[in-house]
Amino acid sequence: MTTVTASPSRPLPRISKIAGRYLVFDHEDASILRREANTNGSLVGTLPQQPTQNMFLGLPIELRPEEAEALVHKNLARVVDDVAAHQAALRSSDRTAYIQSLRRDKATAHKVLAERAAQKAAVAADKAGRKKSKAKPAAAATPNAPAPSDGDALFASAPAVTASSPRVADSPMDNFGVTPTSSRDLISADVDREFEVSDAPEGPLARYLQDGGYHTTPGLRFGSKYSVYPGDPLRFHAHFMANQYEWDEEIPILDIIEGGRLATAVKKAFVIGGSDPSKGEAPENVTTYSIEWAGM
Amino acid sequence: MAQLLAEDPVSQITQTVVQNLEDQHDWTSVETHHGAGQRPLIKGLPPRRLYIHPDDQIAALDHEHSTGVRLHQEPEFEWVLPVHPAEKWTLSRIASVFDSVEHTGERAKRIVLGTVHNDSTVVYYLLHEGLVKPRQN
Numbered sequence: 554m555t556t557v558t559a560s561p562s563r564p565l566p567r568i569s570k571i572a573g574r575y576l577v578f579d580h581e582d583a584s585i586l587r588r589e590a591n592t593n594g595s596l597v598g599t600l601p602q603q604p605t606q607n608m609f610l611g612l613p614i615e616l617r618p619e620e621a622e623a624l625v626h627k628n629l630a631r632v633v634d635d636v637a638a639h640q641a642a643l644r645s646s647d648r649t650a651y652i653q654s655l656r657r658d659k660a661t662a663h664k665v666l667a668e669r670a671a672q673k674a675a676v677a678a679d680k681a682g683r684k685k686s687k688a689k690p691a692a693a694a695t696p697n698a699p700a701p702s703d704g705d706a707l708f709a710s711a712p713a714v715t716a717s718s719p720r721v722a723d724s725p726m727d728n729f730g731v732t733p734t735s736s737r738d739l740i741s742a743d744v745d746r747e748f749e750v751s752d753a754p755e756g757p758l759a760r761y762l763q764d765g766g767y768h769t770t771p772g773l774r775f776g777s778k779y780s781v782y783p784g785d786p787l788r789f790h791a792h793f794m795a796n797q798y799e800w801d802e803e804i805p806i807l808d809i810i811e812g813g814r815l816a817t818a819v820k821k822a823f824v825i826g827g828s829d830p831s832k833g834e835a836p837e838n839v840t841t842y843s844i845e846w847a848g849m
Numbered sequence: 850m851a852q853l854l855a856e857d858p859v860s861q862i863t864q865t866v867v868q869n870l871e872d873q874h875d876w877t878s879v880e881t882h883h884g885a886g887q888r889p890l891i892k893g894l895p896p897r898r899l900y901i902h903p904d905d906q907i908a909a910l911d912h913e914h915s916t917g918v919r920l921h922q923e924p925e926f927e928w929v930l931p932v933h934p935a936e937k938w939t940l941s942r943i944a945s946v947f948d949s950v951e952h953t954g955e956r957a958k959r960i961v962l963g964t965v966h967n968d969s970t971v972v973y974y975l976l977h978e979g980l981v982k983p984r985q986n
Binding site for chain 1: 874895899900932933934935936937938939940941943944961962964972973974975976977978979980981982983984985
């Protein structure tokens with residue numbers, strides 16, 4: 554797979570706000586967010602016929618509102634009111650970009666099909682040719698005593714084959730055949746900019762964790778708001794289960810005991826955190842406390 | 850005992866924790882500090898090191914493996930905050946407790962929360978300031 558990175562030429566990852574949910578439909582955007590903004594989100598896309606098979610969820614990914622806000626705050630992504638943007642794009646008379654994109658897709662499909670047909674023909678021709686040339690030596694060689702040069706020939710020829718054959722992923726039509734998950738060609742950049750919104754509620758702890766390079770996933774399975782990972786959740790176990798509180802919000806000691814006890818039992822620490830409004834803006838004014846059983 | 854009952858709940862749980870530390874956990878030099886307008890804090894020396902950061906522990910094990918000398922074994926003074934499970938605290942109050950801990954040089958990285966249950970069981974939790982990764986227990 555080719556590595557997608559955020560580049561000056563590429564617009565910021567687009568978060569679609571639909572019915573109060575924050576979704577990322579573009580696989581490249583999702584990849585950039587995960588790789589460069591330590592935000593993995595939750596896969597929520599499913600097949601209409603198998604909505605309960607949540608082992609196989611795919612795009613889009615859903616972000617929590619405060620997660621989206623943290624990204625916007627750090628200028629790592631933008632949130633677009635997707636319904637309004639689509640309506641504006643569909644109603645506008647200027648659809649040349651969209652029509653062009655359809656033409657481009659069509660041309661790509663033609664090219665890929667032609668390439669595949671050519672490849673198939675080449676393979677068939679190769680097979681036929683090999684059969685003829687191999688007819689004599691194959692008959693001469695005994696099956697239980699293969700020639701020692703066979704192995705050498707295999708290894709010698711292998712790099713040459715891979716070097717000469719074009720990798721499918723490198724061709725411009727690498728994702729042809731994949732059902733498109735985003736309609737980015739429909740909506741022009743200008744229309745997109747027009748419908749950018751920044752009304753996601755602020756979460757100081759989410760900002761703090763995002764800023765600190767931590768990944769988060771929903772913490773419900775451990776009875777907290779966030780499970781906090783020191784890196785990609787595919788590589789690491791969570792280190793913390795974190796809850797956010799207001800600076801003067803009452804926290805029952807019993808909750809701290811429960812959290813500390815549960816977290817220690819699953820080899821984590823229980824984190825409580827919040828922002829001190831007298832000390833400026835999140836994430837700088839966020840204070841966190843980690844709780845674990847003392848072992849005595 | 851009659852005198853104890855007459856006292857307020859805070860000094861009662863403080864006294865319970867002091868006794869628990871001295872009698873059950875063999876802490877020494879246990880003393881109660883009363884800050885101005887603050888909850889009393891207990892300072893004491895545990896018989897063994899109460900906490901080693903996981904990174905320090907790995908480094909100490911490596912050091913012991915290569916040189917045979919054990920590091921980070923000497924106990925440190927700890928600060929204990931006695932609380933009752935029925936209480937409600939806020940982040941700002943916890944922050945003010947950390948601010949009030951007396952220190953020479955480095956600021957206290959943690960306090961120990963001594964929770965006194967109604968059956969006088971005392972359970973201790975470490976309360977670290979900041980995100981401190983869990984120990985490999």
